[in-house]
Amino acid sequence: MSKRIGMEIAMAAAEAVALCRPDVIAAYPITPNTHIPEHLADIVADGDLDCEYIAVESEHSALSACTGASAAGARVFTATSSQGLLYMYEIVPVVPSMRLPVIMCLGNRAISGPINIWNDHSDYMCVRDLGWISMFASNGQETIDMCIQAFKIGEHADVMLPVLVNLDGFQLTHVVEAMMMPDQEEVDKFLPPRKPFAALHPDNVVSMGTLGLPDIYNEAKKANDEALINSKKVILEIWKEWETMFGRKYEPIMSYKANDADVLMLTMGSMGETAQVAIDELRKEGFKAGLLDLKLYRPFPADELKKAVKGCKNLIVIDRAVMSGGAAAPVCAEVKSVLYDEPDRPVITNDIIGLGGRDVRVEDFIKIFKKAAKAKPERAYEIYGVRG
Amino acid sequence: MKSIVENFDLFAPKLVDKEEYYCSGHRACQGCGEALAIRLMAKALGKDTVVTNATGCMEVTATPYPTTAWKLPWVHVAFPNSAAVGAGVEAALKSLRRKGKIADRDVKVVSIGGDGGSFDIGFQAISGAMERGHNMIYIVYDNEAYMNTGIQRSGATPYGASTTTRPAGKQSVGNTTWKKNMAEIMVAHKVPYVATACHSYPFDFMDKVKKAKKVNGPAFIHCLAVCPTGWRCPSDACIKMGRLAVETGVFPLYEVENGKYKMTIEMPKKLRPIEDYLKPQGRFRHLTPDQIQIFKGMAMLEYNKVLERIKHSKSWSDMTS
Amino acid sequence: MTEKKWPETWQDTNPGLMIFKPGSSRSYLTGGWRAQKPIWDNTKCIKCGVCYLFCPEACITEDAEGFFMADLNYCKGCGICYHECWPRAIKMVED
Numbered sequence: 185m186s187k188r189i190g191m192e193i194a195m196a197a198a199e200a201v202a203l204c205r206p207d208v209i210a211a212y213p214i215t216p217n218t219h220i221p222e223h224l225a226d227i228v229a230d231g232d233l234d235c236e237y238i239a240v241e242s243e244h245s246a247l248s249a250c251t252g253a254s255a256a257g258a259r260v261f262t263a264t265s266s267q268g269l270l271y272m273y274e275i276v277p278v279v280p281s282m283r284l285p286v287i288m289c290l291g292n293r294a295i296s297g298p299i300n301i302w303n304d305h306s307d308y309m310c311v312r313d314l315g316w317i318s319m320f321a322s323n324g325q326e327t328i329d330m331c332i333q334a335f336k337i338g339e340h341a342d343v344m345l346p347v348l349v350n351l352d353g354f355q356l357t358h359v360v361e362a363m364m365m366p367d368q369e370e371v372d373k374f375l376p377p378r379k380p381f382a383a384l385h386p387d388n389v390v391s392m393g394t395l396g397l398p399d400i401y402n403e404a405k406k407a408n409d410e411a412l413i414n415s416k417k418v419i420l421e422i423w424k425e426w427e428t429m430f431g432r433k434y435e436p437i438m439s440y441k442a443n444d445a446d447v448l449m450l451t452m453g454s455m456g457e458t459a460q461v462a463i464d465e466l467r468k469e470g471f472k473a474g475l476l477d478l479k480l481y482r483p484f485p486a487d488e489l490k491k492a493v494k495g496c497k498n499l500i501v502i503d504r505a506v507m508s509g510g511a512a513a514p515v516c517a518e519v520k521s522v523l524y525d526e527p528d529r530p531v532i533t534n535d536i537i538g539l540g541g542r543d544v545r546v547e548d549f550i551k552i553f554k555k556a557a558k559a560k561p562e563r564a565y566e567i568y569g570v571r572g
Numbered sequence: 573m574k575s576i577v578e579n580f581d582l583f584a585p586k587l588v589d590k591e592e593y594y595c596s597g598h599r600a601c602q603g604c605g606e607a608l609a610i611r612l613m614a615k616a617l618g619k620d621t622v623v624t625n626a627t628g629c630m631e632v633t634a635t636p637y638p639t640t641a642w643k644l645p646w647v648h649v650a651f652p653n654s655a656a657v658g659a660g661v662e663a664a665l666k667s668l669r670r671k672g673k674i675a676d677r678d679v680k681v682v683s684i685g686g687d688g689g690s691f692d693i694g695f696q697a698i699s700g701a702m703e704r705g706h707n708m709i710y711i712v713y714d715n716e717a718y719m720n721t722g723i724q725r726s727g728a729t730p731y732g733a734s735t736t737t738r739p740a741g742k743q744s745v746g747n748t749t750w751k752k753n754m755a756e757i758m759v760a761h762k763v764p765y766v767a768t769a770c771h772s773y774p775f776d777f778m779d780k781v782k783k784a785k786k787v788n789g790p791a792f793i794h795c796l797a798v799c800p801t802g803w804r805c806p807s808d809a810c811i812k813m814g815r816l817a818v819e820t821g822v823f824p825l826y827e828v829e830n831g832k833y834k835m836t837i838e839m840p841k842k843l844r845p846i847e848d849y850l851k852p853q854g855r856f857r858h859l860t861p862d863q864i865q866i867f868k869g870m871a872m873l874e875y876n877k878v879l880e881r882i883k884h885s886k887s888w889s890d891m892t893s
Numbered sequence: 894m895t896e897k898k899w900p901e902t903w904q905d906t907n908p909g910l911m912i913f914k915p916g917s918s919r920s921y922l923t924g925g926w927r928a929q930k931p932i933w934d935n936t937k938c939i940k941c942g943v944c945y946l947f948c949p950e951a952c953i954t955e956d957a958e959g960f961f962m963a964d965l966n967y968c969k970g971c972g973i974c975y976h977e978c979w980p981r982a983i984k985m986v987e988d
Contacts, residue, residue, distance in 0.1 A: 207667040210660060234671060236663035241700030245656035248649055248697065252624060252660025255647050258668055260660075278649055283909035344908060377673070382911055384622045384645040384661055386679060391640035391912040393648035395632050399900050404637075404910050406903035585942030592951045596967035597918030600949065602926065603971030608949035634918070637910045638899065641918035774946055800971075808972030808985075811947055 186364045186430065193324040194357040196365065197263075197289055197349075198223035200331040202233045203371040206287075207258035210238040210249035215268040216301050218291040218357040224261075243272040247286070251275060254284040255392050257383030259335065262286065265353055266293035269307045279346045280315030281408055282393055283381070285338035286346040288316075289331065292453065292504075293353035294540040302541020303353040305453065305504040308481075309514045315408055317347040317415055318482040322456040324361035326479075327351045329432060332371055336422050339378045343415045350481075352454040354541065366430065374429055416483045436485030437492050438477040441467065445474025447498040447557055448530070452478045452515060455502060455537075455544055462549035473553060478515065486522045493523065499530040500556045502549075503565070504538050512565045534565035542569070584775060589615045591643075598641035599633040603807025605798035605814065606630055606713045609771040610684070613711060613795075614644060616781035617682060622661050623647070626654035626685030626694055629720040630713065652693040655701035655710055658683030662706045680709065680785050687714040687728035691752050695727075702761045702790045709784045709791045712754060715799035723802045727752045730822075732867050733855045735802075740858040750870040756877075758792040759828050762888070765791040767827035767836070771798070772814030776825055776836050783827070796823045804854025816849040821875040832887040833878065846871065919967075923950070927970030929985040935960050937982035944974035944983060 189196065198220045201209075209228070211221035227233045236253075240246045243264050250260045264272065269290060279286050294300040295307050312318065317337060321327040327349065334347040351357060366374075382390045396404045416436070423434040440460050442448055451459050456477040466473035476492050478485075493499055503513030511517050516534035523529040533556040538544040552568055555561075593614035600607035610630055614621075625631045625648045634641040635648070649657045662681040668674045683701070685694050690712035698710055717735050718724040725735040729747045734740035738747045758766045765787045769777040777795065784791035798814050800807040817823040818837060825837040846868045850856040859867065897905050907913065931944075940959040952967035953974060963974070975983040 207671070207673075208660065208663045210663070234667070236667040238659060238663050238704070240656065240659070241696060241703075244653060245659070245697050245700055248653035248656035249660030249663065251649050252647065252657035253664035253667075254660075255657075256622070256661045256664035256668070257674070258664035260664075274650055275653065281909060282649070283911075381908060382913070383674075384647055385665075385674060386620050386622070386645055387675060389643060389645050389913075389915040391635050391642050391646045391915075392909065394635040394637040394640065394910045394912055396910055397636055400637050400906065400910070403901060403903040403906050407906050407908070410903070411908075582939075582941050585946035586940075586955075588942075588946060592916075594951065595916040595918050596950050596952045596964065597921040597923060598950075599921070599923065602969040603973055604949045608947065608973075611949065611951050612946075635912065638897070638901070638907075638912060638914075639917040639921055640912040640915065643915040771947075806972070808976035810949075810971070810973055811977050 186366045186370065188362060189365045190360060190362045192219060192358060192360050193327050193351065194219035194291070195223045196324055196363055197327050197331050197351070198227065199365060200328040201261050202227045203366065203368055204332055204335045204375055205233070205259065206235055206261045208236045208238065208250070208253035208260045209262065210240050210246045210253070211262050212240050212243045212246045212264070212268060215243060215271060216266055216293065217264055217268060218353070220263040220289050243268040244275065247272040247275040247279070250286045251279050251282070251284060254286050255282065255384050257378070257380040257385070259339070259378045260286050263289040263291070265291040266295055266301065266307045270295060270310060273310065276311050276316070277314040278393070280412070281404070283344040283411070284346065285344060287334045287338055287349070288346065289349050289351065291353040291357040292350050300540040303355050304539045304541070306506070308348070308350055309505040309507070312482060312514065315345065315412055316482060317345055317412065317419070318350060319348070319480055320350045320453045320478060321356065322454055322477060324356065324363045325432070327356060328363055328365060329426065329430070329434070332366065332375060333422055333426055336375050337415065337419055340418045341381065343411065343418050344381055345411060345415060350453065355454040370429065413483050416485070419480065434479060436480035436488045438479055439492060440475040440477065442474030442476060442492065444472060445496055446472040447500065447553065448474045448476055448493060448496045449500045449502060449549065449553065450476040450478060450515070450519065451502045452481065453504065455504065458544055458546055459549050462546045462553065465546065465550060466553055471553070484518060484522070489519065489522050490526055493530055496530050498556055499532045500552060501532060501534045502552070503534060503536045506536055506539070506567070516565060531560060533561055535568040536565060537568045539567065589618065591615070593643040595641045595643060597639065599636070600629060601801045603800045603810040605771050605810045606715060609713055609777065609795050609797045612771060612774050612778055613781050616778035617680065617785060620677065620679045622679060622681050624654050624658040624661060624681065624683045626689030627651035628686040628689050630684065630686070632720065651689055653697050654683040654685040654689060654694060656697040658708050658710070659701040659704065659706045662708045682709045682711060684711045684713065686720070687712060687716060688718040688726045691727035691754060699761065702758060702763050702792060705789050707789055709793065711793045711795055713795055713797040715797045715802060716751065717802050719799045719802040730867070731870050732859050732863055734858060745863055746858070750874065753874060754794050755828065759831060763790045763792050764830050765827070768794045768823065768825050770796040770814040770818060770823065770825060772811045773818070773825060773837055780827060802855070805852050809852060813852065816844065819844040820846045820849045822846065822849055822871045824875055824878050826878055826882070830888040831885055833881040833885045835882055922966045923969050924966045927968055927988050929970045929972065930965060930968060930988045931963050931972070931974050931983045932986055933961060934982045934984065937980050939980050943977050943979070947973050947977050949973065
């Protein structure tokens with residue numbers, strides 16, 4: 185039976201991963217990382233998890249070792265953030281192209297420069313288009329749940345793709361929360377051992393990571409894109425199963441007071457909980473405000489988004505990263521592209537908040553909300569609260 | 573030197589494993605020393621092996637989809653990470669075997685890469701994998717430049733070699749430095765078995781691969797592989813050039829077991845003149861007699877270092893007991 | 894496994910472009926690269942097998958009597974066998 189626990193979310197994520205019985209973990213401690221790999225190392229050192237833990241010399245090698253281990257048929261896990269993700273960047277697109285499940289926790293943080301280790305989503309936005317299934321947790325409970333779901337999704341025979349579980353650096357990774365932790369029996373029941381499609385072993389010889397010349401590269405890309413798009417079906421099935429077993433519901437876009445809303449805000453990650461309080465305040469003031477919280481970023485839930493914004497007049501997209509020199513901030517650019525063909529699309533405004541760990545308060549959401557309700561801004565996007 | 577076919581018994585080739593694990597139809601150049609070395613390596617390793625390959629000639633020529641030259645399980649991920657991928661495979665096989673998820677028998681992981689993927693961009697991953705003590709072999713096929721991309725210099729390019737990024741010219745001798753001593757660097761990592769080898773001495777090479785396979789821990793082999801394309805010598809001279817590299821003292825063949833150095837191919841009392849090695853190669857053709865003396869000085873410094881080590885090095889096990 | 898038609902459609906490609914046919918490079922014939930081919934004079938051959946050992950193409954095989962020959966489907970004509978055959982039993986001739 186699940187147990188109520190109170191602990192740092194990074195450590196809870198580690199415990200959840202341990203319940204999934206990974207065979208190999210490879211992680212590098214800093215550039216930067218969170219307590220997730222450290223706590224997993226503790227669990228392995230105490231003999232509570234039978235696992236090969238490779239304390240690699242860099243993130244590049246962390247993901248490389250995970251790729252090799254996954255190719256050999258193991259269940260594998262790693263974690264990183266910020267510059268660490270950028271250092272492993274070369275390998276990030278290779279993993280899905282080889283159709284290898286690797287599960288990675290990304291404690292979302294800003295990227296240099298200036299050097300800054302605090303929270304925003306710029307690290308993830310560098311890898312969003314590289315073929316990984318990507319989920320965003322809003323709190324500790326979702327982090328635990330997504331970590332466990334990720335293995336089942338990524339290793340599913342119809343998916344065979346790596347999965348990124350995003351949780352905001354510090355705002356989630358270093359925060360103590362009360363959560364429900366499933367027990368080993370429950371996780372074993374939910375998550376069967378990995379059955380690899382192919383594995384590096386002399387008993388069944390295979391060549392992996394082969395050369396795709398121009399005569400096959402396009403087909404390979406298309407096949408991978410289809411695999412990622414089609415993974416949504418499996419994700420929804422597995423979320424349904426999770427709900428039945430644990431009573432916690434997951435949808436690609438979760439909504440809060442959105443049904444009758446005129447104005448919707450769309451957030452991702454830990455901002456969602458703060459934004460909910462703002463929505464409550466706005467409702468008290470008589471605004472018909474609602475919230476959409478994006479849980480699944482890849483594959484992008486386009487149909488769900490179209491449905492969720494039906495009937496609303498304004499949509500405020502809150503981003504936590506800059507797409508330098510781009511048409512909008514990354515989430516908003518994607519949202520606009522999805523809604524372009526909708527006949528009754530809402531007016532869309534875009535604010536970037538909380539870069540590099542800048543505080544995001546309830547009143548900030550209220551201000552953004554009221555500003556957006558007034559008039560269309562001059563610029564496609566704004567960095568909220570920037571001085572000058 | 574014992575005979576014209578060097579230090580192996582006349583009919584020994586007949587005793588070699590006839591099974592080919594690296595097959596015909598690969599797309600390496602005519603007379604490719606690397607392809608030969610890989611073929612011999614695979615024979616020495618046998619069936620229970622997993623190969624991880626850095627990006628390079630041996631990767632692109634062996635597995636253009638949908639065909640593969642490999643009969644061993646093989647994986648390529650990227651250029652700088654063959655050793656890290658190998659470490660992951662090794663960890664996975666260990667973990668899965670312990671848990672009873674795969675057959676309970678030894679399968680050796682062998683990571684391979686060219687000199688660019690090993691001396692330069694893959695250096696960190698090799699250092700990490702060797703230092704952590706994974707039960708794996710790393711074999712570098714050193715053809716002394718980035719040949720796959722058009723003969724650019726690497727950390728393994730010797731003095732005086734003309735490459736496309738350090739070409740010989742009116743003001744330039746070509747490469748100005750001597751190659752990194754990878755074997756010594758690996759000994760400094762306390763790797764229990766380190767060896768230099770060359771395809772021109774196939775039995776010496778295969779013995780070393782077999783020895784490395786028996787080590788329960790990391791092993792490292794630096795294999796000189798002649799590239800007729802990049803060295804600008806005739807393709808049929810491939811074996812001869814490797815032999816000359818050894819006989820002139822430019823690339824002595826030795827092994828280091830637990831820190832103890834030993835020459836495995838006996839060197840002649842009087843080394844062959846270095847000109848014999850340089851003259852047939854287009855990449856050295858521009859060298860003046862003075863520059864040849866500099867080349868010789870650099871090569872002899874390294875060679876004498878090896879001789880010193882052979883005289884004075886002690887096995888680590890002797891030192892601890 | 895059933896033979897797939899080449900070039901494959903995206904639906905037909907193996908996941909991750911994995912290859913499940915070890916040694917399938919043999920379907921790619923490299924013999925066309927050759928300008929010269931090796932010919933053995935079996936009266937001079939001592940059946941030592943040095944040609945077999947040094948062939949980068951793995952295309953030299955031994956026949957029932959212990960003599961050697963190159964599979965011309967793959968022989969790239971590099972001449973290593975000719976160069977290394979110390980009894981001089983191999984000649985390179987225009988192909």
